[in-house]
Amino acid sequence: MEHAAKPHATFESGARAMMERIDGKAGELHVEAFRANAADPLHAAFPAKAIVHSGPSGMPLAGEAAEAALEALADRPRSGKTLAYIHVPFCETRCLYCMFYQNPLTEEAAHRYADALVRDLELWSGRAAQESAPIHAVYFGGGTPTALSSADLKRSIEAVRRHLPLANDCEITIEGRIHNFTDEKMEAALEAGANRFSLGAQTFSTDVRRSMMRVDDRETMIRRLEKLAGYDEAAVVIDLIYGFPGQSMDVWLDDLRTASSLPLDGVDCYQLNVFERSPLARRIAAGKLPPAADTAMKADMFAASVEFFTRANWRRLSNNHWGRTHRERNIYNELGKSACDCLAFGSGAGGRLFGASFMLERGLAEWSARVEAGRKPVQFLTKPGPWWTLLRSLTSAMESGAVNLHALGSAFGVDLEPIARPVVDQWIEAGLLVRRGEWLLQTVAGQYWHVTLAQLLMRWVSAQIVNESPKAHVHPAVNGASVMHPQKMQAAEARP
Ligand code: SF4
Incomplete structure (x- = not known):
């Protein structure tokens, strides 16, 4: 059966729309660009579900x-x-x-x-x-x-x-x-x-x-x-x-x-x-x-x-x-999703060691030849920036439904709550998040948009701390998932 051809949204067109919105003014971030649509947060909180640069740089x-x-x-x-x-x-x-x-x-x-x-x-x-x-x-x-x-x-x-x-x-x-x-x-x-x-x-x-x-x-x-x-x-x-x-x-x-x-x-x-x-x-x-x-x-x-x-x-x-x-x-x-290490094996496998993310050769012949020669067949590697572990832990928590900004910031010597507040408070008003003590929990609408929330929050926070140096060593508990508390999602209000 043939269907009438008409323009359709793709993942990339949505990502471009989000990037244009965020970087709209000469590359400067403005909090207005991070605002969610409070009129219909479940269906239309943001123009699209993703932005292009999804990980800490x-x-x-x-x-x-x-x-x-x-x-x-x-x-x-x-x-x-x-x-x-x-x-x-x-x-x-x-x-x-x-x-x-x-x-x-x-x-x-x-x-x-x-x-x-x-x-x-x-x-x-x-x-x-x-x-x-x-x-x-x-x-x-x-x-x-x-x-x-x-x-x-x-x-x-x-x-x-x-x-x-x-x-x-x-x-x-x-x-x-x-x-x-x-x-x-x-x-x-x-x-x-x-x-x-x-x-x-x-x-x-x-x-x-x-x-x-x-x-x-x-x-x-x-x-x-x-x-x-x-x-x-x-x-x-x-x-x-x-x-x-x-x-x-x-x-x-x-x-x-x-x-x-x-x-x-x-x-x-x-x-x-x-x-x-x-x-x-x-x-x-x-x-x-x-x-x-x-x-x-x-x-x-x-x-x-x-x-x-x-x-x-x-x-x-x-x-x-x-x-x-x-x-x-x-x-x-x-x-x-956390900052922990991941060893990788096989053609096209992705891994992470001490914050460095890497991918092994995708080309089967090249991967095999290098393995035969006794060399670990890495194709790309990205060395972590100074705030990598904090930003990764932040996105991990947001993607899992709940984040404790106070605990997370303390582990890195950063006062994260006031940094995030201009963005987070509006998301609470818009019905994407609710506050429970120190925890920010996602509503059903927030859960649907959780990847977008994680990417936007990471982008906002990284822009605010880019000129600072980490003041604390990472607490071992952060090298895993203990800053997030997924079962708390059960308590999130089931409202759109
Ligand atoms: S990886 Fe292979 S089996 Fe899985 S969805 Fe893609 S094409 Fe299908």
Whole structure:
């Protein structure tokens, strides 16, 4: 069916609109630009959901400079909570909306990749940054880790357990899709020690799934999820996405009901972003698909998910994530937003060490060649600015639904509350935040806009402190998530 072509919003067009608003006057920030729309905070607090520069800034390095900078960190002992990310850059098919697709899957390429991945895990064996302290959560992401053969999946997990100092209670997550995740693969992953599966269900509507080039139908999804949960050996969590073309509110409510009817341990609800260079944006622009849900519609879908899981008495683990059983701990996702270290392995993997964020070579051939040569194949590295940890902790707390500016500022020797007050007070008036003692909690509207709030607040605060030097050392508690208090979100007023 053809649809009338008309201009549609993309992630990038929204980000540009927000940047123009903030940087509108010769690059100077003015508090007026940070004001939220008090008339309709849920649907229209800001012109768009994101701004372009989402992280604290630092000094970017590439090539040999990046490699030298990472090498200099390899013998430095870690402390505090640590993660490890393992990337598997293959997918059997490309989903229309995806910007993470890297390489087509072939059995031979995936098998060679698993060989090289094991060598990547060995490269820093015996070096302090890898060995010195426990690792608390490991995440196999992609791409599609479940696309690996059962033997390659098993030996990759076993290599992680052999070469990384995993804590006894380490969460080991295998991300993937249900398509071709056979019994044999499930059993191999469980036997090797995986204790959590995070699967991209996205929607249970067969029509919507097929229109997005997802392969399996509703019945297959349900059957396979029941099978995986039936082993009763690991947490089973799914991602759902709201806002697909053709996914009405009724379809979304059915997605929530279906998820809740299955023996799942947790559900993560994401909004669809339509990226300009995605096949989905081209199809919508060509009239081959109806437009995706707009910001206001997605706000209603988000609010519906909050209401649904709150009524069902699921535990709120973050703004988008609910757990039903205590098997779902969500350690990687929660710590991943904080300032803690994250070791990285595999082509295209991103990591962070002592505030330096880095990405390993995305090109498969280059990544393999450097691993073979015994060199950590880093492509880019960004050295942290002086306020990196404070700003990262601030965005982490805002993205998790609650922030204690007093406690956070004290840890860094900064009087953060008065710095943030001009922005924060207006957001309270607009119905995005409420004050509870020292805590600022997000309302449902604030939760929907939490990434925008986090980015805007970081931008405001960093502009105010840019000429100051940190006066205090970071309290160890800040190198994790202890400045945020997600369970307090339960108390947030359910008002739009
Ligand atoms: S399987 Fe996942 S990573 Fe691969 S194309 Fe689909 S959404 Fe993207």
